[in-house]
Amino acid sequence: MDEVTMDWATWVAEAELGDVLPRRWAHSQGVGARAAEVGRVLGKDADVLIAAATLHDVGYAPRLAVTGFHPLDGARFLRDxxxxxxxxxRLVANHSFALLEAEExxxxxxxxxxxPLLEEPLLVDALVYCDMTTTPDGGRTTAEERVSEILGRYGDDSVVGRFIRRAAPEIFTAVGRVEAALEAQPR
Structure with missing residues (x-):
């Protein structure tokens, strides 16, 4: 990955989300910005994290919503x-414990x-961290507040509500691992 790839990721995400889903685009920009900060713990993988963070919700674009499951629709779009x-x-397809929602x-x-899920735990955790510490409008939040916001928006008994309740312990653990890595990393 390189600067060209990150520019490409921003261009694709904005083209698909900017006009039709501006709030989702704001969230994606915030997640990408968070990834730029977190990337210091990933070394050479920082670029792929930033690109995945920027593109993680591209599957919400109405023209791409084939299955209605945005990680799968987005990954297929990016691949195909x-x-x-x-x-x-694979990061986009599996972001933020998507397998649990896929099961629902x-x-x-x-x-x-x-x-298949990448066997790169810190990279996978970093994308969870970036997504789950960014509000729908692109601001900063805690993982606990984000999970509460998602439950409030979708409802406890919705597919997303059931998923997020199941995923919450894993989300909090992943966020904790990234926070520990950030604290251990010299600035």
Whole structure:
């Protein structure tokens, strides 16, 4: 990954989300900015984190919503229409414990078979951290506040509500691991 790839990621996300889903675009920009800060603990993987953070919600774009499950729709779009880097596509497909939501939607096997989870724990955790510490408007928040906000927006008994309640302990653990890595890293 390089500056060109990060510029490309911003261009694609803005083109797909900017006009039709401006709040989702604001969130994606905030997640990308958070990734730029967190990237210092990832070294050479900082660029792929920033690109994935910027593109993680691209599957919400109405023209891309085939299954209605944005991680899967976004990953397929990036792979099929853009021939994007496999690691980037797999991060988008699996961001923020997407396998748990895929299970709620009956899509777990499809997601897992098509886009296996990366075996790069800190990189995967870093994307969770960036997404789950950014508000829908792109501001900063805590993971606990973000989970509460998601539950409030979708409701406890919705697919997303059931997923986020199941995922919350994993989200908090992943965020804690990234916070510990950030604290251990010299500034």
């Amino acid at each position: 229409e853009h021939g994007a880097d496999e690691r980037l596509v 939607r009956g899509l777990r096997e499809e997601l897992a078979n098509e886009f």
